[in-house]
Amino acid sequence: MNAVRARIGSLARQFALAVAIVVAPVLVALVVIAVLMVVSNHQAVLVAVIVVVAGAVAIAVARLLARGILRDVHAIRDGLGAVSRGQREVVIETSARDELSELAGAANAMIERLCDEEKARRDLVAAVSHDLRTPITSLRLLAEAVGDDIVTGETRRAYIERMTTHIDALSALIDDLFELSRLEAGDIGWSLERVPLAELVGETVEAMRVQAEVKGVAVLAELPESLAPARANPEKLQRVLFNLIQNAIRHTPADGSVVVRAQPADGRIVVEVQDTGVGIAPEERDHVFIAFYRGGTDAARTSAGAGLGLAVSRAIVEAHGGEIWLADAAHGTRVRFSVPVAA
Ligand SMILES: Nc1ncnc2c1ncn2[C@@H]1O[C@H](COP(=O)(O)OP(=O)(O)O)[C@@H](O)[C@H]1O
Ligand SMILES: [Mg+2]
Structure with a gap:
């Protein structure tokens, strides 16, 4: 069945095929009955008209249903396409309460989660940059002062001590960040x-x-x-x-x-x-x-x-x-x- 679906292609054509499979055998059966003259011509025509009208109604209803389903499918396709192109202000809306609306709901939840994670990452980068910049600025000033011989003796030693403190804080920060990112990635290489x-x-x-x-x-x-x-x-x-x-x-x-x-x-x-x-x-x-x-x-x-x-x-x-x-x-x-x- 899946091989047939794959060959037919779009959902619209799959729906059309389903209708054809229902209507066609009835018409064929009718022609056979008429040819074998089991019924009168008059009756055959009447039944043919009924079958054709029923078929037309079935096709119209199927098309209407298919149109709604296709609209929802396209809404989901377009929404996810927009997300994959980098858009994030996307909420996918469907018109019925069916499996497609469940699919849209799952997609919306995924988009929301993606946005949250991206925001958390941006905040993290901003916080890290800030926390790196502050001690590095101090380090630069202290290093310049020590390097330019502006300070000597006791003060110079005190400056170098402060530089060591900043370096210790920086390396502690980097250790913590490294630990956190490894743990968040589920990389737990330690023994219990x-x-x-x-x-x-x-x-x-x-x-x-x-x-x-x-x-x-x-x-x-x-x-x-x-x-x-x-x-x-x-x-x-x-x-x-x-x-x-x-x-x-x-x-x-x-x-x-x-x-x-x-x-x-x-x-x-x-x-x-x-x-x-x-x-x-x-x-x-x-x-x-x-x-x-x-x-x-x-x-x-x-x-x-x-x-x-x-x-x-x-x-x-x-x-x-x-x-x-x-x-x-x-x-x-x-x-x-x-x-x-x-x-
Ligand atoms: N024992 C505590 N008493 C009061 N506040 C605390 C205590 N532990 C943590 N906090 C608060 O929680 C915050 C976060 O703690 P933490 O993650 O260890 O960061 P940091 O110690 O680097 O500020 C601290 O800034 C402080 O406001
Ligand atoms: Mg702390």
């Missing part, structure tokens, strides 16, 4: 191991202690002794912990504290990083896991990171089959994430 969380959390907390002490913030790990190991990649998991603890320290004033906890919860381990800091404003809570989103005032913004920490953490946690969420953001902040327990 049994990870004893108490050890990993302890190590990470130790590594952050100096940074916390400078701010006068206490960092504690409160993990049960008997906690089952997680099934995870230790480096990636440590990166998540590092991001969360760093955020907690950053947003907690002096004399505050940051506590890391963990407990089993139906086949998973839920880890929590709690701080006694300023919390997150209600209107910002939905956005903090989006790449490049930075909350707070402008002053806080310039001193903080690029807004990738939570986005990278979410991508890593989700790649492990877990979830990450804000458990509380009103009285200090509590960020929780889950990872599977090792079998």
Whole structure:
């Protein structure tokens, strides 16, 4: 059947063929009956007229139906054609509630998704360019000052130190971007191991202690002794912990504290990083896991990171089959994430 359809070509011709297949045998049968003179001439003519009129009506109705269907098919074809030529303000409309309108609905959903993704990519490129340009401008000025011998001695050393800070920030930004794009592409080339969380959390907390002490913030790990190991990649998991603890320290004033906890919860381990800091404003809570989103005032913004920490953490946690969420953001902040327990 498909071979026949392929040979006939357009839908209009396929419909015409269907009508012909119905009408033609009846006419042939009528001629045979008339020739064999089973009926009188008069009757044969009458039946012939009825069959011809019925055939004509069938053809007219089929053509009308076919015209509506073809119009919808063409609307879908033209809409998708416009999208493939780069147009994006396209909404495909069909005239009936049938399979074609379902097809148009699916095409519209696809176009909308395409637009969202393109916008996200444009925003990302804009944010990356901005975040690269700012430290590079500073680096250029510092390098010129050092190179032109405008500054000497202690100041020169201080400038070089600032250059190192900018370079570190730039390379951290590029690492995060690279990680994020690999995770978004589903490129997860890491191995999963049994990870004893108490050890990993302890190590990470130790590594952050100096940074916390400078701010006068206490960092504690409160993990049960008997906690089952997680099934995870230790480096990636440590990166998540590092991001969360760093955020907690950053947003907690002096004399505050940051506590890391963990407990089993139906086949998973839920880890929590709690701080006694300023919390997150209600209107910002939905956005903090989006790449490049930075909350707070402008002053806080310039001193903080690029807004990738939570986005990278979410991508890593989700790649492990877990979830990450804000458990509380009103009285200090509590960020929780889950990872599977090792079998
Ligand atoms: N513990 C926290 N307390 C208050 N605000 C937080 C906390 N963690 C994250 N945030 C908010 O979420 C935003 C995004 O965090 P993140 O993705 O780590 O980016 P960055 O730390 O580079 O700003 C931060 O800019 C901040 O406004
Ligand atoms: Mg951060």
